[in-house]
Each structure stands twice: as C-alpha cells, then as structure tokens.
Amino acid sequence: xxxxxxxxxxxxxxxxxxxxxxxxxxxxxxxxxPGCAQKLSDSIGSSGYFSPNIFPCTSINEKDVVFGGxxxxxxxxxxxxxxxxxxxxxxxxxxxxEIVGDDTGEVVSRYEDADKPVIFASTAxxxxxxxxxxxxxxxxxxxxxLEKSDEKEKGLVNIWADVPYQDLFWLGNIRELEKLIAELGxxxxxxxxxxxxxxNINRIPKAEFNLLVSPWVSVGNMKKMEKKLGIPYLHYPTxxxxxYETSKFLREVGKFAGVDEQKIEGIINEHENYYYYxxxxxADMFLETRVMAKQFSVVADAQYALGLTKFLVNxxxxxxxxxxxxxxxxxxxQDQIRxxxxxxxxxxxxEVRFETDGYKIHNEIQAHDYHxxxxxxxxxxxxxxxxxxxxxxxNISWPVQDKVVLDDFYVGYTGGIRLIEDxxxxxxxxxx
Amino acid sequence: MGAAALSYKIAIASSxxxxxxxxxxxxxxxxxxxxxxxxxxxxxxxxxxPDKIRDETAALLNRxxxxxxxxxxxxxxxxxxxxxxxxxxxxxxxxxxxxxxxxCVVCKKIGFHIQKQLERKAISAFxxxxxxxxxxxxxxxxxxxxxxxxxLRG
Numbered sequence: 001x002x003x004x005x006x007x008x009x010x011x012x013x014x015x016x017x018x019x020x021x022x023x024x025x026x027x028x029x030x031x032x033x034p035g036c037a038q039k040l041s042d043s044i045g046s047s048g049y050f051s052p053n054i055f056p057c058t059s060i061n062e063k064d065v066v067f068g069g070x071x072x073x074x075x076x077x078x079x080x081x082x083x084x085x086x087x088x089x090x091x092x093x094x095x096x097x098e099i100v101g102d103d104t105g106e107v108v109s110r111y112e113d114a115d116k117p118v119i120f121a122s123t124a125x126x127x128x129x130x131x132x133x134x135x136x137x138x139x140x141x142x143x144x145x146l147e148k149s150d151e152k153e154k155g156l157v158n159i160w161a162d163v164p165y166q167d168l169f170w171l172g173n174i175r176e177l178e179k180l181i182a183e184l185g186x187x188x189x190x191x192x193x194x195x196x197x198x199x200n201i202n203r204i205p206k207a208e209f210n211l212l213v214s215p216w217v218s219v220g221n222m223k224k225m226e227k228k229l230g231i232p233y234l235h236y237p238t239x240x241x242x243x244y245e246t247s248k249f250l251r252e253v254g255k256f257a258g259v260d261e262q263k264i265e266g267i268i269n270e271h272e273n274y275y276y277y278x279x280x281x282x283a284d285m286f287l288e289t290r291v292m293a294k295q296f297s298v299v300a301d302a303q304y305a306l307g308l309t310k311f312l313v314n315x316x317x318x319x320x321x322x323x324x325x326x327x328x329x330x331x332x333x334q335d336q337i338r339x340x341x342x343x344x345x346x347x348x349x350x351e352v353r354f355e356t357d358g359y360k361i362h363n364e365i366q367a368h369d370y371h372x373x374x375x376x377x378x379x380x381x382x383x384x385x386x387x388x389x390x391x392x393x394x395n396i397s398w399p400v401q402d403k404v405v406l407d408d409f410y411v412g413y414t415g416g417i418r419l420i421e422d423x424x425x426x427x428x429x430x431x432x
Numbered sequence: 433m434g435a436a437a438l439s440y441k442i443a444i445a446s447s448x449x450x451x452x453x454x455x456x457x458x459x460x461x462x463x464x465x466x467x468x469x470x471x472x473x474x475x476x477x478x479x480x481x482p483d484k485i486r487d488e489t490a491a492l493l494n495r496x497x498x499x500x501x502x503x504x505x506x507x508x509x510x511x512x513x514x515x516x517x518x519x520x521x522x523x524x525x526x527x528x529x530x531x532x533x534x535x536c537v538v539c540k541k542i543g544f545h546i547q548k549q550l551e552r553k554a555i556s557a558f559x560x561x562x563x564x565x566x567x568x569x570x571x572x573x574x575x576x577x578x579x580x581x582x583x584l585r586g
Contacts, residue, residue: 062558063557065574066558066570067562101585
C-alpha cells in the first residue's frame with residue numbers, strides 16, 4: 001500500500017545536481033521534466049556562475065514519454081557543449097526517462113571524444129534519495145572519468161565528507177577538515193567548493209589514501225576507488241565536532257598515514273589547550289544547571305545525529321534521550337551506526353531510531369520525558385514542536401529556514417566552539 | 433472509467449497515409465483513426481476547407497472585436513513558429529475545430545501557439561517524423577497503459 005511520508009528531510013536522487021554544482025565549473029545536464037530543477041533547488045547559496053535556473057534540461061513532455069527522449073537528450077548535450085563554458089558535464093536522469101527506458105548511457109557515449117568530459121549518473125527518484133544520488137555522481141566520476149595512476153603524490157589525501165547543500169555546513173566543514181589534515185603534514189585534496197574543481201578531480205588517482213568522514217554515505221564510492229584506482233581508504237564514521245572527537249580523529253588519521261606520534265600529540269595539545277581555556281572561562285555558565293536542558297534529541301541525517309550526539313555527551317556532558325536518523329540509512333549500515341551510539345563516554349548509551357516519517361518522530365519526542373525542557377537539534381520541522389514543549393531549539397539539518405550559513409562550520413576544535421556558542425546563545429536568550 | 437470500453441480518436445497528418453509528413457499548418461486533411469480497446473482502425477478522412485471555415489472564423493472574430501491587438505501578435509508568433517506552414521491564426525483555429533473530438537493529433541511539426549490552442553481543448557500534439565503505423569502503435573500503447581493506471585515501465 002502506498003505510504004504517505006510526513007515532513008520529508010531529503011530530496012529525490014536528482015537532488016544530486018547540487019553535488020555537481022558544488023564542483024566549481026561542473027554543470028548538470030538534466031534529462032528530466034521541466035519542473036525538476038526548480039523544485040530541487042534551494043536558495044541556500046546556489047546562485048553564481050551556474051545556477052539551477054540555467055541548468056540545461058531536456059524538458060521532456062508527453063511526446064518524449066510516448067516516442068522516447070533520446071533525440072532531445074542528444075541535442076541538449078550537443079548544444080550545452082556549445083553554449084556553456086564548463087569543465088565537466090554531468091548528465092542526470094530523472095524518473096520519466098528511466099521509466100520509459102531511454103538509453104542515456106548510449107547517448108552520452110557518443111560524446112566520448114568531445115573536448116570536455118561528459119559523463120552520466122542515473123538519478124531517478126525511485127532509485128533513492130539525494131544521499132544515494134550523491135553517491136551515484138561520485139561513482140560516475142570514478143567509473144567514467146578517472147583512470148588509475150601509477151604516479152603517487154606523497155602525503156596526498158582525498159577527503160570526502162558531507163553531501164553539499166543537503167548539509168548546511170558542507171563548505172565550512174570540508175575546509176576545516178582540510179586544515180586539520182594539513183596540520184598533520186599531509187596534503188588534502190577535495191573536489192567541492194571555491195577553487196576546487198576538475199584539477200582536483202584529476203588529482204584523485206594520485207592520492208595515497210581516501211579519507212571518508214561519514215557513517216555510511218560514500219562508503220560504496222571508497223570501495224569502488226579502492227578496486228578501480230588502487231587507493232586504500234580510511235573510514236572514519238563520526239564527524240569530529242569538539243575536542244574529544246577531533247583529537248581522536250587526528251590520532252587515527254595520523255596513525256593511518258604514518259605520522260610521527262609525537263607530532264600528532266603536539267598538534268592536539270596546542271588545540272586542546274586553547275579549547276579548554278575557552279571552556280574554562282565560561283565554566284560558570286556550563287555549570288549553572290538552570291541554563292541548559294538536561295536531555296537532548298538530535299533529528300538529522302546519520303552524519304549529524306552521530307557527530308552531534310557524541311559531542312553533546314563527550315564534550316558537554318549532556319544526557320542523550322532518543323536520537324533520530326532521518327536519511328533513510330540503508331539497512332546494511334544500521335547496526336554499525338547503532339553501535340557507535342552505544343559507544344559514548346561515561347558509559348552512556350544513546351537509543352537511536354532510523355525513521356523518515358516526521359509524524360512518528362514528533363510523536364516520540366512528545367511522549368518522552370526530558371526531565372524539564374528538552375534541547376532539540378533538528379530541522380526546521382522541529383521548531384514549532386520544540387516551542388510547544390518550551391525547549392531549546394537549534395536548526396542544524398535540512399530543511400533550514402531560520403539560519404543563514406555562508407561558510408560557518410561545526411567540524412574540529414573551532415567548530416565545536418561555534419556549536420557551543422550557537423546552543424548557549426539559544427539558551428541564554430531564554431533567560432535574558 | 434473502469435471496465436467500460438474506452439474509445440477515442442487520433443488525427444494523423446499524412447499526405448499518403450503511411451508517413452507522418454505534413455506539418456499541422458500545411459496539412460490539407462487529417463486521417464482519423466478510431467481506437468477501441470487499444471485496437472486502432474482508420475475511420476475517415478477529414479478534408480480541411482480553408483474558404484468555408486474562414487467565413488465562419490471571420491464571424492467568430494467579429495464577435496470579439498476588441499481583441500485586435502492580441503490577434504495580431506498571435507498571428508505573427510504563430511506564423512514564425514510553425515515554419516511557414518501556417519497561414520494565419522484564423523485558419524489554424526478552425527483546424528483545431530476540425531479535430532476537436534480527437535484525443536491527439538500527430539504531425540511532422542507544430543507551432544507553439546497552436547499547440548496551446550489544442551492544450552486548451554485537452555488535445556495532445558505529437559510532432560514526430562516516423563510512419564503512421566509506428567506512431568499509432570506507440571500512442572495506443574501509451575494510452576492503454578495510462579488509462580488502466582499501469583506503469584509505462586517495460
């Protein structure tokens with residue numbers, strides 16, 4: 001029976017057009033109906049040299065459903081190559097062409113000899129959400145564009161983390177991860193954001209290893225690169241937020257890369273000293289129990305639910321209530337992620353629910369006894385609910401309506417401090 | 433809906449009855465196929481008489497005399513988009529009338545303006561270059577699937 005999904009927190013697989021857009025000078029070429037790009041684009045930093053309003057699109061209609069849309073796709077790619085000055089063209093298919101059976105791969109293969117690379121990713125909505133679509137785009141780059149390299153660049157590390165645009169902090173986070181990796185004496189390589197693009201994609205095969213910071217998104221991509229390009233990978237499932245997790249992160253990455261232990265400890269020490277200096281200065285606020293809620297819930301994708309829960313428990317010493325993961329995490333990863341939630345400091349364990357239905361999530365939050373007002377870190381959907389419960393609320397996951405983020409971030413030592421500032425700003429506003 | 437036999441008509445713009453070779457504007461006639469339970473058969477040929485209809489249209493236009501400016505603009509837009517096959521808005525409107533009982537029309541090319549007129553009458557336009565047989569097969573397959581609420585997959 002058809003299921004109605006209330007308060008959905010992701011988009012269809014073609015939302016991966018934002019993944020393409022995050023690669024500077026890469027353009028999605030959409031083989032879809034005319035409304036798709038419009039509906040999928042958020043106004044959260046998606047204008048610029050290319051914006052969703054100018055993405056080439058086949059705008060297929062009833063005729064193409066009946067007679068097939070390959071001809072239109074062919075001319076759309078051909079003309080996109082003529083009129084749009086991009087470095088990489090990524091054809092994305094919507095639901096309609098895949099239902100009626102257009103052979104997109106065959107059409108794209110006609111452009112193998114084009115001056116610029118043209119690749120395609122199957123992103124029909126019925127194949128999954130935009131987290132899956134993101135993986136499909138990276139897969140397409142690996143399968144159709146990258147070649148194995150015998151030449152390796154010493155210390156070069158490809159970093160993969162958040163899904164651009166779906167994650168509000170994607171740009172700031174990946175830059176901060178780069179900085180941390182660079183401090184270890186390694187050379188970070190990422191493909192998303194300002195001054196990253198085709199050159200960085202070309203460097204991928206030369207890396208010594210891939211670093212994936214995500215509970216499940218892109219694990220498949222890492223395996224694919226290991227197999228095709230011979231690049232080993234380190235899978236670090238927790239987004240490192242705050243001192244505890246970031247130090248752990250640096251130790252683990254440093255060890256994997258063979259960085260001198262003393263050097264790692266030196267870096268950690270310097271960061272932690274400053275971090276705890278700040279914490280200490282505000283200790284009276286942290287210790288004033290009236291200010292902060294006793295228990296918290298995070299409603300977000302696996303990346304943020306896990307990263308934030310670890311931070312709030314390990315660094316801030318809060319008690320976790322039920323946590324909600326809303327990204328439709330594949331079953332194969334759920335046990336692994338659940339185990340991470342049970343591995344918190346002070347012997348604490350957090351119960352986690354994999355749930356995409358906002359209605360059920362809200363019911364469970366309302367049914368829980370938070371021993372006072374709750375702290376809810378979630379999407380905009382949780383705002384009204386938290387207000388009803390007189391709780392503290394912070395918008396950290398999609399959809400985002402009450403926050404503007406240009407390049408702010410929550411990753412690392414600095415990111416942890418930013419998050420403390422955001423959470424406690426909410427709390428003190430209530431008391432003042 | 434449901435079990436009742438669905439019957440509808442398809443208009444084809446073809447000079448020889450085999451190939452879709454006429455644009456909507458240039459077509460002198462339409463071959464009408466009747467489709468019952470997904471099976472099509474040729475029913476009739478409707479000849480377009482521009483003179484006769486021009487009089488009727490003139491009468492029609494006179495009734496909405498104030499829309500002169502609009503009519504002019506439509507005239508120009510239509511003339512250019514139909515690739516010369518169209519000889520003015522009046523004729524085309526009457527051509528729409530000629531096939532107004534059809535579910536869709538199949539022709540080699542069609543202008544944007546006239547397509548809008550058809551849309552208002554819930555008539556789909558398919559501009560394709562293929563044999564009439566191929567078009568009929570594909571269109572009847574499509575309609576039979578959607579009428580039964582079946583997926584187009586496979």
